[in-house]
């Protein structure tokens with residue numbers, strides 16, 4: 571079965587339109603103002619995406635109010651949350667119809683003390699300054715073990731490229747893959763040819 575493919579860090583309507591035509595499963599919009607790839611939710615909300623392509627908002631330790639504002643204004647389908655603290659909670663009633671994904675390093679994957687039922691885990695690299703979007707691969711051995719041992723679907727992220735994504739899929743066998751740096755000209759500016767090559771390689775793995 572084809573892996574779920576998310577292209578993350580979309581910062582322009584032009585990139586969004588060209589990448590949508592390649593039919594990934596999801597597009598990611600960084601909602602953390604300190605990122606070079608940050609795009610305001612109100613701007614994202616003005617952009618249309620084809621039916622069937624999920625709109626993912628990417629957050630770092632967000633408040634419920636921040637999530638609610640972005641979900642509404644950016645018309646999000648998914649909340650991807652990095653750096654949650656232990657005991658973190660979210661009132662799912664406030665976010666009916668949205669999925670909630672938790673982004674962690676492979677060695678951090680734990681069942682939230684809050685017992686929060688995430689819809690997906692995204693295993694990623696981490697940098698204390700940039701948090702995500704590092705362009706560095708994470709521990710695929712640990713990721714492979716987690717995919718085998720957990721029921722919850724897992725996306726693999728971190729340093730994926732058109733050149734390594736097939737190998738990553740064959741080794742880790744994730745539910746999905748996620749990429750940003752590996753298909754860019756510069757942060758927030760995507761290389762459409764690389765995006766197409768990434769999608770093709772992932773689907774041929």
Ligand SMILES: O=C(O)c1ccccc1NCC(=O)[C@H](O)[C@H](O)COP(=O)(O)O
Nearest residue numbers: 578605701702703704705728729750751
């Ligand atoms: O991309 C960012 O700038 C970013 C900043 C803060 C938190 C998360 C961020 N990105 C999250 C993603 O889902 C990226 O696609 C993921 O980290 C993989 O990035 P890359 O290694 O560049 O492919």
